[in-house]
Each structure stands twice: as C-alpha cells, then as structure tokens.
Amino acid sequence: MTSPLPLAERYERFRDSVFGGLAEAPPREWDDALCEIDVQSLWFAGEFGAEFTSTEGRRILVRDFGVWNAGPGPDFTGCAVEIDGATLRGDIELDPDVRDWERHAHGANADYNRVVLHLFLHAPEGVRVFTRDAGHREIAQVRLTPAMLDGDARPALELAAARLGRCATPLREMDDAHVASMLEASAQYRLQKKSVRLHAWVAAQGREQAVFQALAVALGYRNNQRPFLILAQRLPRKRLARLPAEAREALLFGASGFLESVRAEDTQPATRAYLRALWSGWWKQRDECLRWMEPHNALRWKLAATRPGNHPQRRLGALAAMLAAWKKIAAPLLDATRWSQTGWRETLLALGHDFWTTHYTLLSAPSPKPLALIGETRVQEMLANVAYPLLVPERTRLWAEYLELPAMLDNQKVRRAVLRLFGESPRAREFQKKLHHQQGLLQVYEDFCLEDDSACAGCPFPERLKEWR
Ligand code: SF4
Secondary structure, three states: OOOOOHHHHHHHHHHHHHHOOOOOOOOOOOOOOOOHHHHHHHHHOOOOEEEOOOOOEEEEEEEEEEEEEEOOOEEEEEEEEEEEEOOOOOOOOEEEEEEEEHHHHHHHHHOOOOOEEEEEOOOOHHHHHHHOOOOOOOOOEEEEOOHHHHHHHOOOOOOOOOOOOOOOHHHHOOOOHHHHHHHHHHHHHHHHHHHHHHHHHHHHOOOHHHHHHHHHHHOOOOOOOOHHHHHHHHHHHHHHOOOOOHHHHHHHHHHHHHOOOOOOOHHHHHHHHHHHHHHHHOOHHHHHHHOOOOOOOOOOOOOOOHHHHHHHHHHHHHHHHHHHHHHHHHHHHOOOHOHHHHHHHHHHHOOOOOOOOOOOOOOOOOOOOOOOOOOHHHHHHHHHHHHHHOOOOOOOOOOHHHHHEEEOOOOOOHHHHHHHHHHOOOHHHHHOOEEHHHHHHHHHHHHHHHHOOOOOOOOHHHHHHHHHO
C-alpha cells in the first residue's frame, strides 16, 4: 500500500503552475541513439505501461510480459494479452517498423504463428500495413510512442551551459528555510518519480525481479546501466536461482559477452583457473543464449573512461556475490516493515568474492590488497535509487531517514546545477551536504534549466520563486 507524498505533490503543483501559461512542448521524437534492444528492454520493464489501444481501436491489456526469448522466433514468448476482454496466450514481437514483419518474412514463418501482439515504433504515412501470420490470421498491432514513456525512461538530455543563472538573484533573497523547503520538496518529487518507475517494473515483472533489475542497474554506474538492466531482464532472478552458484556465474559472464571477448593467453596465470571454471559452465548453457551472441543483439558495454574499480566485469562479479546472498539482500526490500538501513548496508559491505575481491578486470593483475566488492558509494547509490524510492511511499516515516543520508560524490550534473542556481555563494556548500539537497537541485535543474532554450531570459522560474512560501 503506497501513500501520496505531500511535499512531492506541492512541488509538482508549483512546477505545473509555473509552466501552466506556456505553450505546450512539441511532441518528442524517438532518439536515434536508442537501438532495438533498448526499446525491447523498456517494453519488457513495463515502462510503456500495460494498457494500450490497438491500431484498430481495440483495448489491449498485457497480463504477462512473458520471457525474453534467447532462441529463434518472436522476441517475447509465453505472454498473456487481453484483447477486448478475451485473454490470449502466446508471443509478442517488437519491430522498429511495422513493415519489418514482412521484410523479415515472419508472416511465412511458422515460428511466429503464436504471436498475439505486434509492436512497432514507425509506420509509413497514410498506408495501412496489416500483420498476418502464416495461416493469414490477423494479429493485433500497437504502435509505441516516446510520449508513453515517463520522463526518467527517456534518453538523458544534454547539460545546460556552465554559468550563473538569472534565478541566482531571487534565490539569494530567499531565506534559508524557504530554499531548504523547496529542495526537500523537489527531492521528494524526484524520489516519487523513481518510485513510480520501480513500481511499473513491479507491476510488469513482480517485486523480486524488479528489485533484482534495479540493483543490477545500480551496479552499472552512469555508463552501463542499460546493459546491466538487459542482462537482468534476460536472465531473471528466478532462472538464476535454480542454478548452482558456479553455473549461475558462468551464465552471467557468458551472456554478458565478456567471456568470449577475452583470450586465455592474454590473462594472468591467477585468472586462468577462474576463466576455465566459467567456460566449463558456459559451454553447457551457451546454446540456449545463441541469439544474444549475435552482433545486433549483444550487450553494448561502454568501457572507455571507466575507472578500473567500476569496470562492468568487476561489477558483474559483485552481482554474482549478491545473488549468493540474495535472501538477506532482498528480504528488507520485499517487505517495508523489515527494513533496517544499518543491517542492509552491512550485508552489502561484507560481500566478498574469491576472484573479484582482488581483481579489477579479467585481464588485470591481482591487486596487492583486497578491494571492497561493493563500497560505501555504491551502497549510497542503491539506497538513493532503489531502497528508499521503493519503500518510502509504503512506509512514509522512512522519509526522515532519507533526509539524513549524506551527499554522494558529486557529479557533473550536480556541479552544473549548483553553479547555475547558487554560483560561488556559501549556499553552494550549505545545500550540498545531504543527498536530498543534491537530488532536489537536480530536479530543479532538469525541470527548468534543461527545458530552457533562451539562456535564462525566458525562464519563468526566477519570477515565480516568490510564490514558494
Ligand atoms: S534556466 Fe531558469 S532555473 Fe535554470 S539557471 Fe536559468 S533562470 Fe535559473
């Protein structure tokens, strides 16, 4: 049972009233950087929702998102879709263009005879394209649009210019209590948005799988969140839980593509035994994952400018260690009444791994000293992006606990927001001490600075600030 968060509502009202008189934003277009598997990941996470209207005006309800298919045939199998009140069990295919169904000859391929829903992003203007299977049965179609996605699921926007903004003057004139209350409200609004997204995942995949996905994403840092999410979606926790620990880790590393990209002769002697163990587990499971090995389906890891300690191979080792201690890690997130920040933090900080506690990557030499598998910063990230967004709406007194969380290491976006809103004033330090300060600043920055294309001149925020009482 979740409760509305009053400060979040207040901020949302304020923000909406500021933009109320302005022209409506133009409809968003699909981002070219988003590839097919990114859209499949968004779909499978439930981020487009579960209720749609088909191209023919029929009511579509997705009851079960099924399994992300690793073999030949449609993208998702074992799904349940309700169409005008009748439940159909079968598969779902997602194509960039409605015409891809025929271009790829799915209509003549019996593997696609169980498809009950065809999803697509683009269609030709003014031409109706039908989807039919090999038996000429017409298949319901839904067009996915960027407007169906919540803001957080859309591609990241650029940074705003690095300079003091016009709102710095009215902010200077506001007393500390009002600035603090605005940042607390905008932080709560941000937490609520994260919560809505997590609960969409829960609705699509169940709570435990949603928690698994969210924790995997937190291991991806900024650059590798999407590949970690896709890996956790393709290898759901339930499937991994059925495997012995060695086979589970082998599957994670094999399906990630990391094993196949490393030659044993390039590795350190100490790594070879670990690689051998991973390969012996991976060979037995590889055939079930062949589709994910194809170049256009493979995960796209970003390794440039990644610090060795944050390398996704090491973080995947951390995910394997988390799965070994899963019950202890998941239990407080599955039931808000069992939450203990201290206990959860200690569980994560105590995780270790025979290989990854002393290695940065599969190619690196062993480190002379053990390295924390999951350090304080990562725990903070998981608290901020997973634990509290999931739990606060269910147990609102945890908001007071959230307010006490110290600030995380700053990032470029936080620095930019501080510079624009506070410049070099003492408030720049004062309002960066806590995590919620940073989150609140980021929210204002995203809502106003990133929506502004007038170099502050046309931004309504400075004039409307006095209404924040
Ligand atoms: S765009 Fe608006 S909120 Fe951002 S710095 Fe300029 S005046 Fe301030």
